[in-house]
Amino acid sequence: MKKTIDIIKQKRTVPPGVKEGVKMFNKLKKEIFKVLKEKEMTILEIANEINADVDSITFNLMTCLKFGTIEVGKLDDNDEYYYYKLKNR
Amino acid sequence: MTQPNKFDALIIGGGIAGEESALNLANMDYKVIIVEKDLSIGGKMIHLSKVFPTLDCGACITTPKVSETARHPNISIYTNSEIQDIEKLGENNFTATLLEKPRYVTEDCTGCQICEEKCPVIVEDQYQWNLVGRKAVYVPFSIANPRIAAIDIENCSLCGLCEKVCPANAIDFSQEEKRSNINVNSVIIATGYNLFDPLKIPRYGFGKFKNVVTAMQMERQLVPTRPYNNVLRPKDGKMPDNIAYVLCTGSRDETVGNPICSQVCCMYSIKQAQLLLGALPMADVTIYYLHIRAFGKGFCEFFQQAKGMDVEFIKGKVGLIKEKENGNLILRYEDIQKGKVLEAEHDLVVLSTGILPNTDYSSMFKNINIEQDDFSYVHQVDELCCPAKTSIDGVFVAGTSSGPMDIPDSILSAGAASSETAGYLKGGIR
Structure with a gap:
């Protein structure tokens, strides 16, 4: 059976921003997963470790949390920041 | 036999006012069509945590109404759709062009995700x-x-x-926009409101400083289906412990083109302050206000309750917000009671954004003009006797399309709209 994706591919092209966005998210996700493989970390610690904008780490980490690939650990000693870990690490 | 494209009432907007109007009319055995531009009915209310001053769960009130609307045999719902134009052909006789946008997913979808x-x-x-x-x-x-x-x-x-x-084979990229004509006997405008865009006040830093959020973003942080695991700062995931509310952001402000009071910002901010003290018991909450307008039933007691919970109220206008390196924010404000310009540090700032008219309705009418009031809301031509009556016979208004109001008032207004519509359909109101 012919897939309908072929129909829309004849009418539309993928905007460059979409491809760029997918690449950037995957790159950042890979880096977050790599550092969380070692140990649980707070958002600030992850941002320092991979040298990335802290707000983009928050956005992407929370997106991973929403889709169930990351889970929440304990609070830090000052009750300010949560630790995050890989699910089924 | 009923004609598929003929209805007694067209309701534009599927928020709380549209649903209430539709249910009232459908229960009187009128055939109703709801056209909603969003992907779901429920409007903005379905996204709220709790409602003031009772602190009842917003979703628990609205979801049964949404389901009842969706299942009612006399109501047809078109989501992701718009009314492009409406023409009045005579009394009890309107024709409208309905635009259905492609969702690229068929109704076979089971929502399995x-x-x-x-x-x-x-x-x-x-x-x-x-x-x-x-x-x-x-x-x-x-x-x-x-x-x-x-x-x-x-x-x-x-x-x-x-x-x-997709296990249900529900994805269909071959879908296209579909236009069709519908014939209706009456119209109810229930297009709701828009929220003020705080980017229009650059000195508050929204968009630039991640820890400056809107009250709707805070509302989402307070619901069980919240974006984060707790109430956290969007910049770095810190649990805030000193939160400020800036009231009248984009309302009662001539400089941004909205001189009127939005009627709900004081109370939703007081509500959120109370909920925050429940979610973060160690936090301090400060509300910067011009006047607290606690005018409804139980509102003043609700305000006093917040004071009793140690929410701090400062009568003052915030002029500028600056960000520190650690993401905290410095608010420069005029303390009206002390008569001084002061600065205070907070780790999260919530802008209580005002309500603006949704003027989508204004371009819909083709051969007849619908009057607007001075603030671009639908003009109520007989506000005291027939509050839903507009400048066009057979076209009525419900909810915040006629001006800022809270949820109970929207429901009341929808009741007026449905009863006036029923009167018109029976040949009464002209």
Whole structure:
């Protein structure tokens, strides 16, 4: 059976921003997963470790949390920041 | 036999006012069509945590109404659709052009979200007010009605994975826009309101400082289906312990073109302050206000209750917000009671944004003009005797389309709109 994706591919092209966005998210996700493989970390610690904008780490980490690939650990000693870990690490 | 394209009433907008009007008319055995431009009915209320001053769960009140509307045999619902134009042909006789936009997912969708798992695209989730990401194929939110996925074609990578994995074969990229004519006897405008865009006040730093959020973003942080695991700062995930509310952001302000009071900002801010003290018991909450307008039943007691919970109220206008290196924010404000310009540090600032008219309705009417009031809301020509009556016979207004109001007033207004519409359909109100 012919897939309908072929129909829309004849009418539309993928905007460059979409491809760029997918690449950037995957790159950042890979880096977050790599550092969380070692140990649980707070958002600030992850941002320092991979040298990335802290707000983009928050956005992407929370997106991973929403889709169930990351889970929440304990609070830090000052009750300010949560630790995050890989699910089924 | 009923004609498929003929209805007694066309209701534009499927929020709380539209649903209430539709249910009232449908229960009187009138055939009603609701046209909603969003992917789900429920309007803005379905996204709220609790309502003031009772602190009842917003979703618990609205979801039964949403389901009842969706299941009613006399109500037809078109989501992701718009009314392009309306022409009055005579009394009890309007024709309208309905535009159905493609969702690229058929009604066979079971809402299993397997497609969402596989989709590689991440964009800002508009239903979480951009605090978190969503996929290009997505179920709008957990209590959406209809709970079927949609494809955001502007952000789709056209990889086709969703179509490959869908167990119900519900993905259909061949869908196209569809226009059809409908014939209706009356119209109810229930298009609701828009929220003020705080980017229009650059000195508050919204968009630039991540720890300056809107009250709607805070509202989402307070619901069980929140974007984060707790109430956190969007910049660095810190649990805030000193939160400020800036009231009248974009209302009662001539400089941004909205001189009127939005009627709800004081009370929703007081509500959120109380909920925050429940979620973060150690936090301090300060509300910067011009006047507290606690005019409704139980509102003043609700305000006093917040004071009793140690919410601090400062009568003063915030002039400027600056960001420190650690993400904390410095608020420069005029303390009206002390007569001094002061500065205070907070770690999260919530802008209590005002209500603006949704003027989508104004361009719909083709051969007849619908009057607007001085602030671009639908003009109520006989506000005391027939509050839903507009400048066009047979066209009525419900909810915040006629001006800022809270949820109980919207429901009341919808009751007026449905009874006046029923009167018109029976040949009474002209």
